[in-house]
Amino acid sequence: MQKLFQNKKRIFLTFIILISTAIYINALKSEFVFDDEFIVEKNTLIRSMKNIPQIFVSSYWGEHSKDTLLYRPIVITTFAIDYSIWKLKPFGYHLTNVAINTVNCALFYFFTLLIFSSLSVENKLTQKHYLFAFISGLIFAVHPVHTEAVTNIVGRTELLTMFFYISAFMLYVKLNHRFYFYWLSLVCYLLGLLSKEMAITLPAILVLYDLLIYGIKNIKPRIKYYFGYGFIAISYFVLRTLVLGKVAGQEQVWMMAEDTFPIRFFTIIKILGYYVKLLFLPFGLRPEYEGIKAISITEPAVFTSILFFIVLIALLKKYHHNKILLFSILWFFITILPVSNIIPIGGFIGERFLYLPSIGFCWIVGEFFSTNEKKYYLSFRFIFLIVIITFFSVSTIKRNNDWLTDYTLWMATLKIDPNNYKAHYNLGVIAREEKRYEEAEKKLKKAVELRPTSIPAHSELAFLYFKQELWDKAIEMYKKSLNLIDFYETQGLDLKKDKSGLYRDLAMCYNKKKDFSSSIDSYLKAIECNLHDADAYYNCAIQYKKTNDYKNAETFLQKTIGLKPDYVNAYIELGALYYSKGAMQKSVQFYDKVLEYDKTNFLAHYNMAIAYENLNVKKAIDHWKKTIEILESGNNTEQKKLLPEIKIHLQQLEKKY
Numbered sequence: 017m018q019k020l021f022q023n024k025k026r027i028f029l030t031f032i033i034l035i036s037t038a039i040y041i042n043a044l045k046s047e048f049v050f051d052d053e054f055i056v057e058k059n060t061l062i063r064s065m066k067n068i069p070q071i072f073v074s075s076y077w078g079e080h081s082k083d084t085l086l087y088r089p090i091v092i093t094t095f096a097i098d099y100s101i102w103k104l105k106p107f108g109y110h111l112t113n114v115a116i117n118t119v120n121c122a123l124f125y126f127f128t129l130l131i132f133s134s135l136s137v138e139n140k141l142t143q144k145h146y147l148f149a150f151i152s153g154l155i156f157a158v159h160p161v162h163t164e165a166v167t168n169i170v171g172r173t174e175l176l177t178m179f180f181y182i183s184a185f186m187l188y189v190k191l192n193h194r195f196y197f198y199w200l201s202l203v204c205y206l207l208g209l210l211s212k213e214m215a216i217t218l219p220a221i222l223v224l225y226d227l228l229i230y231g232i233k234n235i236k237p238r239i240k241y242y243f244g245y246g247f248i249a250i251s252y253f254v255l256r257t258l259v260l261g262k263v264a265g266q267e268q269v270w271m272m273a274e275d276t277f278p279i280r281f282f283t284i285i286k287i288l289g290y291y292v293k294l295l296f297l298p299f300g301l302r303p304e305y306e307g308i309k310a311i312s313i314t315e316p317a318v319f320t321s322i323l324f325f326i327v328l329i330a331l332l333k334k335y336h337h338n339k340i341l342l343f344s345i346l347w348f349f350i351t352i353l354p355v356s357n358i359i360p361i362g363g364f365i366g367e368r369f370l371y372l373p374s375i376g377f378c379w380i381v382g383e384f385f386s387t388n389e390k391k392y393y394l395s396f397r398f399i400f401l402i403v404i405i406t407f408f409s410v411s412t413i414k415r416n417n418d419w420l421t422d423y424t425l426w427m428a429t430l431k432i433d434p435n436n437y438k439a440h441y442n443l444g445v446i447a448r449e450e451k452r453y454e455e456a457e458k459k460l461k462k463a464v465e466l467r468p469t470s471i472p473a474h475s476e477l478a479f480l481y482f483k484q485e486l487w488d489k490a491i492e493m494y495k496k497s498l499n500l501i502d503f504y505e506t507q508g509l510d511l512k513k514d515k516s517g518l519y520r521d522l523a524m525c526y527n528k529k530k531d532f533s534s535s536i537d538s539y540l541k542a543i544e545c546n547l548h549d550a551d552a553y554y555n556c557a558i559q560y561k562k563t564n565d566y567k568n569a570e571t572f573l574q575k576t577i578g579l580k581p582d583y584v585n586a587y588i589e590l591g592a593l594y595y596s597k598g599a600m601q602k603s604v605q606f607y608d609k610v611l612e613y614d615k616t617n618f619l620a621h622y623n624m625a626i627a628y629e630n631l632n633v634k635k636a637i638d639h640w641k642k643t644i645e646i647l648e649s650g651n652n653t654e655q656k657k658l659l660p661e662i663k664i665h666l667q668q669l670e671k672k673y
Contacts, residue, residue, distance in 0.1 A: 289321025
């Protein structure tokens with residue numbers, strides 16, 4: 017009989033591995049989508065394995081850091097490994113995600129066998145356990161709500177967290193056999209936390225498991241093991257705070273800060289109810305959900321959620337003796353807590369958040385379909401299960417196609433939710449990048465209409481007008497964006513860096529209109545908001561130069577290189593400034609500085625050649641030759657037009673020399 021079980025075990029496992037791989041094959045053709053752009057595609061930290069130590073002291077968003085502070089160095093390290101193999105070919109990153117998901121599905125199967133053989137009445141593996149684990153694993157493998165975690169590259173946070181989470185759990189269960197499993201479990205717990213904050217709930221799940229296995233009277237000998245997990249959790253928070261500088265970003269703190277306690281409570285209930293709905297009825301999947309914040313208890317979604325939880329509590333009381341059902345339900349609610357907005361997280365709902373909590377749902381489905389019943393009911397359940405598996409599989413494959421590109425993703429979102437702000441905004445950005453300006457304006461205006469207080473929508477519309485050289489319209493929209501920032505600052509948000517950037521953009525518009533005085537005023541305001549903005553100092557210097565205020569131009573250029581010593585263009589401008597004064601030696605010193613950072617800089621060699629004609633003709637000839645060499649090997653067609661003139665000038669200079 018045991019041999020028969022082992023054969024079934026291998027067959028079940030093989031089937032789970034095959035189906036979990038097969039349904040994500042079409043995900044391999046997807047591009048970098050959604051947040052992949054900043055966390056992977058434009059993340060310079062992943063470009064070298066030598067940066068791994070730096071990754072462990074950097075925010076998840078790296079140099080594109082958002083205020084929603086996140087610390088997930090393990091995930092970024094895996095992207096660095098991917099980059100070392102695939103560079104920026106999305107296929108490789110998607111392949112890694114699909115592989116990790118397949119491993120997770122197989123691990124989940126073994127995890128289910130391990131946990132529920134001890135929670136069941138038989139306290140050993142039976143045929144029912146293999147069937148239960150198989151059905152649970154199958155549901156997990158094909159559930160369409162997991163597409164955001166698997167098909168979206170940055171969803172790897174969820175994949176790695178689950179891998180380390182259940183690995184730590186399995187090692188904990190096995191620690192009676194080998195004590196070093198306990199230490200390995202602690203390591204896995206730490207790696208889970210360094211993959212995503214959701215892993216923090218593991219100790220609570222372990223306590224729940226021990227209570228169900230040993231009972232409250234016999235749990236005392238297990239308590240000593242909990243201290244290790246507590247130490248890891250505290251150490252993680254200390255490390256996270258040291259790296260990020262604070263516990264949470266202002267967007268997270270502010271998101272629901274103005275809401276009353278009842279509104280916050282009803283919003284949390286509504287969110288939890290929506291997550292349950294997505295597990296049972298995974299329709300209308302999308303990367304961003306609108307209108308989630310609760311209005312009152314009479315709101316249908318809130319009222320329905322409350323009613324559901326009342327019924328659920330009643331069922332738990334009635335079936336409290338069913339350890340499998342109890343553990344499954346509590347698993348879902350414990351693991352979903354970190355993203356339920358009890359502590360605001362900067363967003364209300366994310367399908368990817370369900371990857372780990374959905375394990376509880378899969379167990380409930382597995383329990384339902386593996387329970388022994390009369391033959392008639394078994395046949396009915398089998399047909400029903402096949403229908404569910406087929407529907408989930410087809411939905412997953414179709415959903416993968418939505419994640420093909422940013423355009424397909426947001427167009428699919430609009431079909432489901434025509435008034436989705438994020439969809440209109442992103443489609444507007446895509447249209448602007450593809451120079452479909454009329455469509456871009458339409459989408460961005462709709463985004464502004466849907467969310468009148470959105471700074472990104474207003475500033476993106478301003479940038480669109482800038483690209484079309486509609487300076488007055490651009491100025492108007494930038495000013496509206498700045499007014500919105502002023503409003504948000506009265507609410508307690510610190511948006512000085514954003515404000516600085518908008519003032520710089522506004523200054524560029526005035527520069528295009530040749531209103532240099534207004535441009536200077538805008539740059540000065542940008543500097544006032546961010547005293548370390550080297551670009552603002554440099555551009556302000558250029559505006560002063562255009563107004564013939566060379567004294568201020570020099571002052572601001574010196575401040576630029578003081579903030580950023582490798583700011584090549586600032587040295588070039590200083591060299592030109594001193595050349596215009598007739599201070600050739602000083603001019604040459606600044607051009608020499610340029611060549612320290614960029615040995616093939618055309619402007620530096622060109623200007624040094626001119627300057628040296630009055631100081632050292634031999635050096636002038638050398639720099640003219642280098643200038644010609646750079647032009648001939650370069651691709652700048654405008655600069656190459658100077659070649660004939662430079663060659664003639666060099667010949668004349670060599671004759672004189």
